[in-house]
Amino acid sequence: MDFKALEQKYKSELFDRVLPFWLDKSQDKEFGGYFTCLDREGNVFDTDKFIWLQAREVWLFSMLYNKVEKNPEWLRCAVQGGEFLKKFGHDGNHNWFFSLTREGNPLVQPYNIFSYTFAAMAFAQLGLATGNSEYRDIARKTFDRIVERQDNPKGKYNKAFPGTRNLKNFALPMIMCNLALEMEHILGEEEVKKTARSVMNEVLNVFYRPELGLVVENVNTDNSFSDTFDGRLLNPGHAIEAMWFIMDLGVRFNNNEVVEKAEKIMHQTLEHGWDKKYGGIFYFMDAGGHPTQQLEWDQKLWWVHIETLISLLKSYHLTGSSKSLEWFEKVHDYTWSHFADEQYPEWFGYLDRQGKVLLNLKGGKWKGCFHVPRGLYQCWQTLGRLAEK
């Protein structure tokens, strides 16, 4: 495999097509923050501002500024989004709303813990980029809110009747695996170690079910399997994405065992989640092979495939697994031939099972300036290391 050529491919897609798209099309010059509902060409079709995506764009441009190049345009873009978020994104006590109007008025209450995690991630990187301790404080305080809420993330909006079926969800420990490392400069090594130990254990020993060889989205709070719709739910993209977070933690703490376990789980998930008929990775599945409640179960989503490419390259780089390399080739081909758009920059997000474009957009309520550029960045970096070998 020509790693040099691939490195160049991922790099040029990132810098020549994807970043200019977001810099040019997403910034709201009037009210601050970002538009994310952008059609195929980048025209704004809705102006609501979703905190997940506002925060993720702040993070992305700050991260690139910190890791790639001190580009003032990137910093300006990150800072204006950060200021918008600081002013309008939370209730004054670092409880982050889910969405705002274009002008910054709150639309949806702070019910979603991931608005908090992405805000923490954003302000941690923005603090690093600017040296501004106010941003750093926002990240720290938001992290504290997350820790306070982690046992009942939905708070008063939780509709589960207490006591009947107490489930916990995979997404929070999964995201914490990533957030811990993202915030090490704020949390310090000890707190990161402590957090990482706990969330890695949840991911690898609780949500990963050896009897299935798969990660489930929900388990009982006593860590047992729940043979219910929620308990049987699989989200292969989620599980595979988590595995590169775990690999990063394995590298950080020199833990090869963890890297190898993550690689094994990733391979098993990919084999199970791959659509043998049409290619691509399913969005949702039921561990018992039953119909899912999710009507979108067979769709092919951009982030699932991009996160898989990151995981596969990291795994190949760390262990030399030929299985990872073979899968990378296959997923790379599917991803570039289905999600990339030759005519206009940025990628499509949503395909039907057959691989045809389902929503003619480049951004929306859930797709912003995040998975595509982060994935291109991550793959570019790992391919660069492989090319040097």
Added chain:
Amino acid sequence: MDFKALEQKYKSELFDRVLPFWLDKSQDKEFGGYFTCLDREGNVFDTDKFIWLQAREVWLFSMLYNKVEKNPEWLRCAVQGGEFLKKFGHDGNHNWFFSLTREGNPLVQPYNIFSYTFAAMAFAQLGLATGNSEYRDIARKTFDRIVERQDNPKGKYNKAFPGTRNLKNFALPMIMCNLALEMEHILGEEEVKKTARSVMNEVLNVFYRPELGLVVENVNTDNSFSDTFDGRLLNPGHAIEAMWFIMDLGVRFNNNEVVEKAEKIMHQTLEHGWDKKYGGIFYFMDAGGHPTQQLEWDQKLWWVHIETLISLLKSYHLTGSSKSLEWFEKVHDYTWSHFADEQYPEWFGYLDRQGKVLLNLKGGKWKGCFHVPRGLYQCWQTLGRLAEK
């Protein structure tokens, strides 16, 4: 068109295939109530009990007992479900949970107003079938709860930040159009008239937007159009189903104007919602032609098509519209060739855009013993009247 042969087709599908399926496969002989998560052959794949579907099955068998034949098997089936609901379905104060475990323990809190509307409908018919005033009282008290909650149906689970964008939703007035007539023997003529006047006005003059020629799912509380994701959302099946509720109200109150307006809206919705490429009616659309937030937007759902058949036949019967007859032929052909299952009884619920089965089930969280048998009953009845002409 051979209405006599069609009448027989709908009737025999109902009595020879669909009703036996539910009587045989759905009743939980151990704990009472009904299983609704049934695979293609009718095997139970999940045992959770969803109040919408529990109540709708009680309603269906009670209604048939009241309107078709005093069949004791139907009554037994309705009563055992009613008893289960009475005991486990609400919090003691006629606040209806959303779902229960098989044994009847509450799983999801009473956040969903439609658990209430279907419970009211169920106990109203069951009261009529049994003459039991306890059932009648449950229906009446539940109706009062609905009226109390109608301005903020989600109560404390409402995540909208108050004051920023106050929307109201189409579904409740729509369902009230049907519920009012269902409960006339309990509410009395005056209350039904009052309720009907108000909800018909909402449907025909508020949610129907003349500038679009379509019914939207949400409007601002000041009755203006909201140019947002929620405000632009169309659900053609919803709008078309509401039109037969309106036609029934028009007939009940001798109001031809209302019948004609409903017919016009139905035609416009059907023309707009029909998939010109693959046939069938889309699930969701955006009034501005933008991408929807709903990933399942292009899927073809059983209830959408069955409700459309009801509306088309009622309209043809009431006005003789040739457009309705032509559309009936087209939708009838699509429905029977795509949703009906020659091999096993009951119909598929979820198809992809191309019309292929997406979920291999006959019942689930949202599909129970309701739209198929109610639709077959309604079409059979109207076809019978047409055959007599």
